Amino acid sequence: MNTLIALxxxxxxxxxxxxxNLRKTIVPLxxxxxxxxxxxxxxxxxILSDNYNNMIVETNFSKMFSSLFIVITIFLVAMSQDFYKExxxxxxxxxxxxxxxxxxxxxxxxxGNLTMFFIGLEILSITLYILAGSNPTKIKSNEAGMKYFLLxxxxxxxxxxxxxxxxxxxxxxxxxxxSNAILNPETPNFLSLGVVLVTIGMLxxxxxxxxxxxxxxxxxxSPTITTASMSTLAKVAAMATLFKIHAIFESYISExxxxxxxxxxxxxxxxxxxxxxxxxxxxxxxxxxxxSHAGFMMIALFNTANATAELFYYAAAYSFASIAAFAxxxxxxxxxxxxxxxxxxxxxxxxxxxxxxxxxxxxxxAGIPIxxxxxxxxxxxxxxxxxxxxxxxxxGVINSIISVYYYFKVINQMYSQEAISELPETNHSWIYKxxxxxxxxxxxxxxLCPSSILNLF
Amino acid sequence: xxxxxQIIGIENYIYxxxxxxxxxxxxxxxxxxxxxxxxxxxxxLNAANxxxxxxxxxxxxPQGQVFVFFTMAVAAAEVAIxxxxxxxxxxxxxxxxxxxxxxxxx
Numbered sequence: 366m367n368t369l370i371a372l373x374x375x376x377x378x379x380x381x382x383x384x385x386n387l388r389k390t391i392v393p394l395x396x397x398x399x400x401x402x403x404x405x406x407x408x409x410x411x412i413l414s415d416n417y418n419n420m421i422v423e424t425n426f427s428k429m430f431s432s433l434f435i436v437i438t439i440f441l442v443a444m445s446q447d448f449y450k451e452x453x454x455x456x457x458x459x460x461x462x463x464x465x466x467x468x469x470x471x472x473x474x475x476x477g478n479l480t481m482f483f484i485g486l487e488i489l490s491i492t493l494y495i496l497a498g499s500n501p502t503k504i505k506s507n508e509a510g511m512k513y514f515l516l517x518x519x520x521x522x523x524x525x526x527x528x529x530x531x532x533x534x535x536x537x538x539x540x541x542x543x544s545n546a547i548l549n550p551e552t553p554n555f556l557s558l559g560v561v562l563v564t565i566g567m568l569x570x571x572x573x574x575x576x577x578x579x580x581x582x583x584x585x586x587s588p589t590i591t592t593a594s595m596s597t598l599a600k601v602a603a604m605a606t607l608f609k610i611h612a613i614f615e616s617y618i619s620e621x622x623x624x625x626x627x628x629x630x631x632x633x634x635x636x637x638x639x640x641x642x643x644x645x646x647x648x649x650x651x652x653x654x655x656x657s658h659a660g661f662m663m664i665a666l667f668n669t670a671n672a673t674a675e676l677f678y679y680a681a682a683y684s685f686a687s688i689a690a691f692a693x694x695x696x697x698x699x700x701x702x703x704x705x706x707x708x709x710x711x712x713x714x715x716x717x718x719x720x721x722x723x724x725x726x727x728x729x730x731a732g733i734p735i736x737x738x739x740x741x742x743x744x745x746x747x748x749x750x751x752x753x754x755x756x757x758x759x760x761g762v763i764n765s766i767i768s769v770y771y772y773f774k775v776i777n778q779m780y781s782q783e784a785i786s787e788l789p790e791t792n793h794s795w796i797y798k799x800x801x802x803x804x805x806x807x808x809x810x811x812x813l814c815p816s817s818i819l820n821l822f
Numbered sequence: 823x824x825x826x827x828q829i830i831g832i833e834n835y836i837y838x839x840x841x842x843x844x845x846x847x848x849x850x851x852x853x854x855x856x857x858x859x860x861x862x863x864x865x866x867l868n869a870a871n872x873x874x875x876x877x878x879x880x881x882x883x884p885q886g887q888v889f890v891f892f893t894m895a896v897a898a899a900e901v902a903i904x905x906x907x908x909x910x911x912x913x914x915x916x917x918x919x920x921x922x923x924x925x926x927x928x
Contacts, residue, residue, distance in 0.1 A: 480888075480889055480892060483889075483892065483893070483896070484892060484896070487896045487899075487900070491896075491899055491900060491903055494900075494903045494904070494907070495903055498906075498907045498910065501910045504911070504914045504915065504925055505925050505926060507907060507910045507911045507914060508911070508923045508925050508926055509926065510907045510910075511856070511904075511907050511908065511911055511920075511923060512923070512926075514900075514903065514904045514907055515850070515856075515859060515863075515904075515920070518863045518900050518904070519847075519850055519863065519866075521867075521896075521900070522843075522846065522847075522863060522866035522867055522870065523866075525866075525867060525870040525893060526839075526843055526866070526869065526870040526873070528870070528889075529839070529870045529871075529873040529874045529877065529886075530873070532874060532877055532885075532886055532889070533836070533873065533876075533877035533880070533881075536877075536881040536883055537883075537885065538885055538889065555836070581926075582926040582927075585926050586925070586926045
């Protein structure tokens with residue numbers, strides 16, 4: 366709860382700083398504020414508490430994920446300094462929107478009442494609609510915002526209707542009352558309809574098959590820094606929330622629905638990876654790769670009792686690798702109109718450091734050892750085996766192999782092809798380099814000592 | 823005083839809400855005019871609101887009605903954003919037909 370209040374105060378403070386003409390201090394102050402919020406979140410990590418009539422329930426789960434979100438936001442805010450250089454007069458809006466995005470994610474992850482869940486989800490989504498369409502001079506950004514808005518509110522409608530049915534069946538929005546009511550055999554059977562509708566809405570938000578079709582378009586059209594926040598912060602928040610909801614209703618949902626979800630997880634992995642093979646735009650490729658990663662993270666749903674730490678580890682590994690990759694993409698594609706993979710030709714010679722970081726980020730996503738991505742996959746597969754879902758492991762391994770192909774396509778372009786044009790060197794790209802290096806170092810540190818993360822739960 | 827909900831029966835409210843919700847879903851799937859799609863989203867959200875209010879009365883519990891206030895605020899914010907994006911699109915392509923948005927492909 367302290368985290369939430371601190372973050373809300375920070376977001377308002379940013380807007381006030383703009384009014385009193387301290388625009389230059391916004392980014393440094395925000396980073397300091399976020400570090401303080403991280404401290405608040407992390408220091409009382411062992412205390413279980415519920416606040417405000419059980420609206421917000423702080424558990425180890427919510428605190429760990431909140432910390433992850435805050436770290437991701439620190440990276441995003443640091444990159445905003447240079448990314449919004451051309452429209453610096455609007456920097457306070459962009460930064461405060463990023464903090465509101467974070468508030469939505471924290472609400473979603475620590476809800477104890479379905480009201481809070483819905484409000485958090487909507488804060489997250491509405492902020493992302495604005496950020497996706499935040500470059501109104503470009504038709505592509507507008508189109509991305511429009512598509513995301515239509516499909517996002519469509520999904521919100523499903524979630525709201527599901528919540529209404531759950532309320533009708535259990536007479537409460539409170540999670541404790543609901544989990545008691547679902548054990549009662551007299552609960553009306555439209556509760557299951559409600560649970561299915563909420564799950565469908567959340568599958569939309571994590572971009573799982575068959576609700577994935579918006580993701581590539583939206584990721585491609587949005588400004589790159591928004592794409593980075595969508596594929597890390599929003600995706601991980603939605604995934605962790607789906608995990609939490611699934612854990613509550615797990616005893617209630619039928620065997621057939623579990624089988625359906627297993628099939629969806631497998632198909633999501635395949636669709637993401639196979640479609641990614643033929644993309645020539647790197648943002649679009651990462652969108653499809655994000656879909657397949659959502660499929661991997663769905664493996665955790667089938668062992669909700671033991672897979673919390675594994676899901677967190679995978680999500681953190683994926684987010685840090687994504688942040689590093691997107692930082693390099695922004696730095697390289699700054700002076701191009703689009704983000705074609707061919708722009709990366711010869712990067713290995715022109716700027717070996719950036720090429721190395723992007724290589725490491727892609728290797729982590731592909732699941733090559735040393736990097737945390739490998740151990741993330743390993744732990745998830747292990748949790749699937751514990752719950753007896755061998756098929757998930759088999760298809761997961763096949764998909765890891767497929768994904769290596771398109772990640773290496775980019776790496777190949779960087780090292781074995783000649784450059785077609787000079788890399789534009791600007792004195793501001795040190796921010797991107799620092800962010801990318803820090804993110805990839807975090808990733809490698811997680812890979813070197815995975816137990817230190819797993820033991821936090 | 824006799825409760826009108828008991829005379830009509832809660833099932834009929836559920837059927838009506840599901841019907842309205844389906845109208846909204848099909849509106850989004852079949853109509854290509856952005857304004858009509860916005861209206862369909864509103865119908866979906868209002869179907870849920872109707873259901874919440876009906877259940878709130880049925881359980882004699884005020885939580886559902888409070889939730890509806892939150893939903894209405896959220897729906898208003900959502901449509902405000904949507905219309906802003908739509909105005910920006912109209913300035914570019916001079917149309918609000920969703921099928922004309924074909925710049926993003928892979």
